Structures are given as structure tokens and as C-alpha cells.
């Protein structure tokens with residue numbers, strides 16, 4: 001039974017590595033399906049109120065800074081590119097490269113959050129009186145949707161940080177790179193959600 | 209480890225005694241232990257929820273004030289609902305019997321993500337702890353948290369929604385784990401066409417858990433944000449729409465009924481062929497019916513809002529689709545009855561429960577058709593008729609299914625047998641008590657008794673009294689069941705490995721199973737339901 005025997009009872013190997021790899025990826029896709037439904041309900045809510053308060057939504061969309069939103073779109077797309085490179089490097093077992101591409105992805109994610117911070121500040125602190133709370137539903141939706149998305153960015157950053165640490169310990173190899181792929185999938189979802197949020201919130205009213 | 213490894217004192221080594229101490233349970237990633245921990249947890253919550261139900265029934269015993277005031281009443285029926293739904297019956301069969309049996313039934317050593325499984329259990333318990341905080345904060349919105357009552361900056365609602373969010377997340381993760389396990393962990397030869405029906409129903413309910421639960425998650429999060437920050441989405445004063453909350457809420461909460469009921473149907477599909485000594489009738493039809501119910505269940509949520517402001521066209525569509533649910537459900541009932549037809553039926557306790565399930569669920573289903581009908585629903589809506597209908601579904605269906613499964617797989621789980629006489633006696637109490645509680649409620653509903661009311665006109669008193677008395681008989685039945693089973697866990701008679709002569713894969717291994725489930729991953733060569741005189745007499749599996 002080889003090295004299995006030395007493991008305590010609770011940690012016997014129950015599945016083949018191949019099985020675990022495919023299952024982890026499948027599991028992540030299933031999880032992404034739940035995320036799509038989570039945001040899907042928000043998008044539905046948005047659609048309902050945009051339909052109902054059409055003029056207001058047009059007008060308030062103009063108050064958002066589409067340049068900053070556009071910048072953030074580019075930043076996130078770039079981060080997804082770096083993430084792909086990290087996955088590619090992991091598949092080749094190049095731990096150093098995984099580490100540096102994780103760093104670049106993290107840098108993009110951080111940039112995104114900093115830009116978002118300035119956008120929020122403009123609405124929450126600099127604006128007199130503050131636009132939120134007790135404001136129009138448009139802002140309720142704007143802050144909820146971008147806030148929950150931002151939370152996903154933060155969680156993704158945590159996961160990428162974890163990858164980076166593992167890459168530093170040289171844990172990935174040609175035969176083992178499952179975590180990088182799985183986190184990569186998650187990170188792309190975070191990106192995709194923003195790609196829908198940006199035009200819905202910033203652009204539907206036209207460009208200011 | 210070999211199969212017949214033994215402890216120093218010569219005892220057979222199994223999942224229960226292979227590791228000792230509280231810590232070995234807390235840290236366990238064994239699906240069987242996690243299943244048992246879930247079982248202990250949900251049954252405890254079941255008792256708590258039951259006590260609240262009895263408190264409610266006791267107050268309703270007499271016209272006017274009987275025991276306590278209306279504010280307490282609101283709190284008690286809310287807690288009954290919240291505890292029973294979110295803590296007991298949503299995890300219900302999948303988290304307990306599903307966890308224990310799924311890997312055994314498909315010939316695997318564990319679920320695919322055992323550590324995630326452990327995390328899920330503790331997440332569930334964490335959510336339950338938060339939910340209990342809401343108890344002390346006097347949550348009184350009803351389990352449905354309808355806006356605008358629930359958005360008046362009420363911290364009890366914030367707490368309860370936070371709890372439901374964690375509990376929902378645990379439910380999603382269980383579904384995810386099961387789905388991937390069923391896809392990737394089946395033993396060689398366990399093809400989709402040979403999959404036990406219980407596993408198929410776990411599969412269907414896993415899909416519901418994965419697809420529907422995120423919607424309630426975000427809805428409750430919106431409610432939480434509404435209460436803490438005032439985002440306005442459900443607040444009519446800010447232009448928000450409380451009916452939107454109802455739509456989002458029922459988009460989850462209708463399918464969740466099938467998360468509860470589908471696995472119970474699976475349990476019954478496993479039990480009936482064993483005790484009829486006949487192959488299951490219409491295996492494929494049962495599989496398609498499960499998947500069909502899961503699919504249709506997403507399209508019918510509107511039937512909860514027929515009188516809440518909805519266009520006529522939507523009403524027609526939702527009503528039609530709701531009728532449609534009756535089709536796959538009836539297919540199932542037809543197949544169960546056909547399985548029993550000309551079988552040689554033995555009246556063991558699991559079979560009694562399975563038959564009670566079919567009978568009670570039939571009533572639940574047919575009264576559901578009354579509620580799906582637009583004309584009659586206008587009259588029945590928000591009356592005791594609805595209360596009785598969903599108790600027939602949830603208690604008569606899901607809870608009876610759970611207890612059917614517990615009595616059936618008890619020897620598998622513990623290698624011991626409960627007292628059969630007490631079990632049958634308790635079943636009788638339960639069956640009579642249950643029907644006696646809710647048949648009067650159907651009549652009350654037809655006569656116009658609204659649900660959630662603290663008081664009623666004196667004319668309704670006799671029926672309320674009958675309902676309350678039988679509720680206590682029902683509770684006595686549950687007390688007997690739980691006492692009997694709990695006693696048998698420790699003191700029950702040791703029994704043979706496969707006392708009911710089932711042919712299913714989970715019975716081919718030791719009872720209680722060894723830590724790794726199987727000495728060797730089995731090779732499946734036949735269908736699970738090949739019951740017939742010659743095999744059943746030998747009581748041997750034909751894998």
C-alpha cells in the first residue's frame with residue numbers, strides 16, 4: 001500500500017489524482033453556475049427597475065464616471081490575460097513565472113479597487129449631500145451590484161495570493177496545477193460580471 | 209487496512225469505532241460520520257421546531273387568549289417555520305441519509321470533496337447558531353420575511369437573513385459536492401441507467417440546490433442591505449417594490465419544496481421494491497419524473513402570488529405550469545403502486561412509512577391542484593387550507609420520507625435493530641395524529657379561517673380543538689420514534705448485515721460499514737432492482 005499506510009485513518013486517499021483534477025474543475029464550473037444565478041437575480045432586479053424608472057435611470061447613469069469605469073474594464077481584462085499566463089506557466093511547471101504573473105494579476109486587481117475607491121468617494125463623501133443611502137433605487141442598485149462584485153474581487157485576490165504562496169514553495173508541476181486552473185476560472189467570472197456591469201450601469205444613458 | 213481488521217479486544221473495526229474521542233468526530237471527513245452529525249443536529253432542531261408548533265396549537269385550543277398574547281404568538285409561529293424549514297428540512301434527507309448513503313450506493317470511498325463536506329457541516333452549524341440568536345431577538349415576520357414588514361430596520365430580520373445566507377451556502381455546497389460525486393465517483397459498471405433511484409433524486413435536488421439557492425441568497429442579502437443601509441429596493445417609500453421580493457423569494461422557495469420532497473421520493477422508491485419483493489416498476493419513468501419535476505419547479509413560483517397583483521396572462525401561464533407538476537408526480541405514484549401490485553408485501557416499519565408517504569403525498573398533491581386553480585385559489589389563498597396542504601407535503605412527504613429512510617437504513621448505519629413493535633405503534637400514533645391535526649385544518653380553510661391569526665370566531669373552536677389535540681398525539685408519535693431509535697443506537701439488538709434482504713450496493717458491505725466503505729471498489733454488473741423470488745429468498749446481492 002506504499003505511503004498510504006502511514007497516513008492517519010481520516011486521510012486515506014479516496015480518489016485518483018486524475019479524478020480529483022477533473023472533479024475540481026467541474027466543481028468550479030458548478031460553483032460559477034451558482035454565481036451566475038446570484039448575479040442573475042441582481043440583473044433581473046436591475047431590469048425591472050430600469051423598465052419602471054426608465055428616465056431616471058438614463059439620467060443617473062450620466063452621473064457615473066464612464067472614463068473611470070472604462071479604465072477599470074481595461075484593467076480587469078488585462079488582469080485576466082495575466083491570469084491566463086499564470087495558468088499556462090503552472091501547466092508547464094514554471095513556479096517562478098506563476099508567481100510573477102500572480103503578482104501582475106494582483107496589481108491589476110488592486111488598481112481596480114483603488115479606482116473604485118475614488119468613484120465611491122466621489123459619491124459618498126465628496127458629494128453634498130451624500131448620494132447614498134436613502135437615495136434613488138438606481139444608486140441602491142449601483143452600490144449593491146458593484147459592492148458585491150468588489151467583494152468578489154477581494155476574495156479572488158485572496159485566492160491568487162494563496163496561489164502565489166504555493167508557487168513560491170514550488171508546489172506546482174506538470175502533473176499538478178489544479179488550484180491555478182480553478183482559481184483562474186473564478187477570476188475570469190469576476191471579470192465577465194464586470195463586463196456586464198459596466199455597460200448596464202455606466203453606458204446605457206449615453207456618454208456625458 | 210484490511211476489511212476484517214479488529215481492535216485489540218477482538219471487536220470488528222468500523223467507521224464508528226475506528227477512531228475515538230470527540231475530536232475525531234469534530235475533525236472527521238468521513239461522509240458517514242458527517243451524515244450522523246447532521247442527523248443529530250437536524251433532529252435536535254426538529255424537536256425545537258416541534259415544541260414551537262405545540263405552543264402555537266396550544267394557544268389556538270380555545271377562542272380568545274388561552275396561554276399567551278398575540279405578540280408571542282407571532283414569534284412562535286415564525287420560529288416554528290424558520291427552524292423547521294431552514295434548520296431541519298432543507299438540509300433534511302440529503303445532508304443526513306444522502307451523506308451517509310451516496311458513496312455507499314455508487315461504490316465510492318467517500319464524496320469527492322470530503323474536506324469541503326466537513327466545512328459544509330460546520331458552516332451549517334454556524335448558520336444555525338446565528339439563527340438561534342434571531343430566536344432571542346423575537347423574530348416575528350413569518351418564515352417568508354415578506355417586505356415591507358421585514359424592512360423596518362429590524363435587527364432580528366438582519367440576523368435571521370444572515371443565518372439563512374450561511375445555511376443556504378451550506379446547502380449549495382452539499383449540492384455541488386453530491387453532483388460532482390455522482391458524476392465522477394461511480395464504481396466501474398455503475399452506469400447512469402443502473403444508478404439507484406435515491407441517487408437520482410439526490411442528483412435532481414442537487415441541481416435545484418445549486419441553481420435556486422443563490423437567488424434566495426442574494427434576495428436575503430438585499431433584504432439585509434435594505435435593513436442596514438436603506439438601498440430602497442424593496443421599500444415602497446423609496447419607489448421599491450415589495451412584490452419583487454415575493455417573486456425573488458418564491459423563485460427559490462418553490463423549488464426548495466422539491467429539494468425537500470425529491471429525496472423523500474427516492475427513499476420510498478428504494479423501500480417499496482424491497483418489501484414488495486418485486487423489481488421497481490418503470491425505473492426510467494421514475495428517473496425522468498424526478499428530473500422533470502426539478503425542471504418544471506423553476507417555472508411555477510408565481511402561484512404564490514395569484515392574488516398579489518399579477519396580470520391575467522401571467523396567472524394563466526403560472527396556473528397551467530403548476531398543473532403540469534402533477535403529471536410527473538402522478539407518474540411516480542402510479543409506479544409505486546404498480547411495484548406493490550401482486551408483490552409479496554411484508555409489513556415492516558419502513559414499508560409502513562413508505563405507504564404512509566404515498567397516501568399522504570397523494571392528498572398533498574391533489575389539494576395542490578385546488579391551489580393551482582385560479583378560481584379556487586382566490587378563496588383558499590392565505591387560509592388554513594394552504595397550511596394543511598403544505599404540511600401534507602412537507603410533514604406527510606419529506607418528514608415521513610426521512611423517517612422511512614431512517615427505519616430502513618438504521619441497521620446499515622449502526623448494525624443494530626430498533627424495537628419493531630414500538631416502531632409500528634409509534635407509526636400508528638404518528639399517522640393518526642398527523643391526519644387528525646390537518647384534516648380539520650382543510651375544513652377550517654374552506655370555511656375561511658385565515659392563516660397566522662392569533663384568534664378566531666367562536667364557531668371555529670371545535671375544529672381548532674380537534675386539530676390541537678391530534679397535534680399532541682402526533683408529537684407523542686414523534687417522541688416514541690425518536691426515543692425508540694435513540695435507544696437502539698446504543699442498546700438495540702445486534703442484527704444481521706442485511707436484515708431486509710435488499711439487493712442494493714450499500715448492503716453488500718459490512719453493517720456498520722468499515723471506514724473505507726468497501727474492501728475493494730466493487731464492480732457493478734447488474735441493475736439494482738432485480739428482485740424476484742429466487743434472489744430475495746437467498747437475500748444475496750447479484751452484483
Ligand SMILES: [Cu+2]
Nearest residue numbers: 462509511512
Ligand atoms: Cu409553490
